[in-house]
Amino acid sequence: MDTNFQYQNPNPNPNQEIINQPFDDYYTFEDGFGEDIFLKNTVIPAENIVNESSNSSRLANNMQHRSREKKYKSQSECRFVFRTKSNMEIMDDGFKWRKYGKKVIKNSPNPRNYFKCSDGGCNVKKRVERDRDDSRYVITTYEGVHNHECPNCVVYCNNQMPTHEWNLHQPSSLSFSSASEP
């Protein structure tokens, strides 16, 4: 597993440059519970998402992949997907989310939850579902970029990955500590 990487906050500052990561890179780091988190995709430029010749094999396995490509292209938004081994259904990332839908997905025993950023002018969306293959994992998908600062989180600087420790001890305060570098 490659650990030499640049990481971008799931809710990147709109002023930050989108990192053009290989589409199917997986990254490993630990959360606050000592579990592994597999970063499935970092922020994905829209042109990568719609490029069928790219190495997007993993997401291509998703039955909805093709239909969603057009949406992402039309919205010119970036997407961030990560897979977290956690007992928690909802990973608190410091932003405030409002649930607006829940859907049972075909061939998946677990429902998918839909969230919008509760900030008035922010159109960022988040989908949360348990991995159909391994329900120990939670798949979180962010769509879009927040147009406001995270109200309650600490963001690392200089495009450097911090310690990979999720700070989940307080509600609405998930953050990365910056004590060490990978």
Next chain:
DNA sequence: CGGCTTTGACCCGCGC
């Protein structure tokens, strides 16, 4: 009372 969640209905894109 305001904000949030729940949930059924509706919309839309895609495949056949």
Next chain:
DNA sequence: GCGCGGGTCAAAGCCG
């Protein structure tokens, strides 16, 4: 054109 499935809406209910 139709059916299916995912995404979104919005009314109702819940809770602090």
